[in-house]
Amino acid sequence: EDQVTQSPEALRLQEGESSSLNCSYTVSGLRGLFWYRQDPGKGPEFLFTLYSAGEEKEKERLKATLTKKESFLHITAPKPEDSATYLCAVQAGQGAQKLVFGQGTRLTINP
Amino acid sequence: NAGVTQTPKFRILKIGQSMTLQCTQDMNHNYMYWYRQDPGMGLKLIYYSVGAGITDKGEVPNGYNVSRSTTEDFPLRLELAAPSQTSVYFCASTGGRMGNEQFFGPGTRLTVL
Numbered sequence: 287e288d289q290v291t292q293s294p295e296a297l298r299l300q301e302g303e304s305s306s307l308n309c310s311y312t313v314s315g316l317r318g319l320f321w322y323r324q325d326p327g328k329g330p331e332f333l334f335t336l337y338s339a340g341e342e343k344e345k346e347r348l349k350a351t352l353t354k355k356e357s358f359l360h361i362t363a364p365k366p367e368d369s370a371t372y373l374c375a376v377q378a379g380q381g382a383q384k385l386v387f388g389q390g391t392r393l394t395i396n397p
Numbered sequence: 398n399a400g401v402t403q404t405p406k407f408r409i410l411k412i413g414q415s416m417t418l419q420c421t422q423d424m425n426h427n428y429m430y431w432y433r434q435d436p437g438m439g440l441k442l443i444y445y446s447v448g449a450g451i452t453d454k455g456e457v458p459n460g461y462n463v464s465r466s467t468t469e470d471f472p473l474r475l476e477l478a479a480p481s482q483t484s485v486y487f488c489a490s491t492g493g494r495m496g497n498e499q500f501f502g503p504g505t506r507l508t509v510l
Binding site for chain 2: 290292295318320327328329330331332335373375381382383384385386387388389390
């Protein structure tokens with residue numbers, strides 16, 4: 287059974303304090319690992335897709351990396367507007383993009 | 398483009414009542430999905446569709462039904478609502494520049510009492 291575990295469950299940082307979120311996964315035949323951002327009361331918003339170990343993607347203060355067992359979302363010099371829940375998901379198998387999500391990391395950036 | 402739209406935004410049902418959650422996308426995406434999200438949890442796939450007339454079960458389909466008569470619409474039907482179906486429901490479709498981005502609607506918050 288495909289599984290995704292995210293840690294920590296919650297993280298509180300000061301503005302400018304860099305850190306990383308972890309996403310560990312077990313899946314047979316990874317087709318893609320996805321990161322989403324979710325603001326309170328809203329649907330998830332796509333950030334990145336990673337396909338193979340060693341791949342990296344960047345967007346503003348966020349950088350996602352992938353190994354064979356886990357992915358990291360690095361946040362550099364975060365700002366209060368980066369506060370959100372970050373969700374990780376994996377896709378396995380062929381056909382439709384049936385994602386298996388982790389429970390998320392709730393990130394709070396204090397000014 | 399409005400993207401993925403969902404109605405209603407909020408609903409309270411009594412045990413045993415039925416309702417349909419509406420989902421529409423205007424991006425001409427073939428793949429559409431329904432998820433539920435319980436407090437502090439990730440999303441779980443209920444049903445998905447790869448095109449008009451084709452649907453299949455996801456991880457947690459019991460108590461739900463879907464239909465897909467057009468590319469744009471993918472309604473989710475709850476029959477005989479139960480307290481365990483209290484959740485936030487998200488509809489999504491797959492597309493984007495690389496064809497791998499799931500676009501989510503704003504969600505429907507359902508409470509069954």
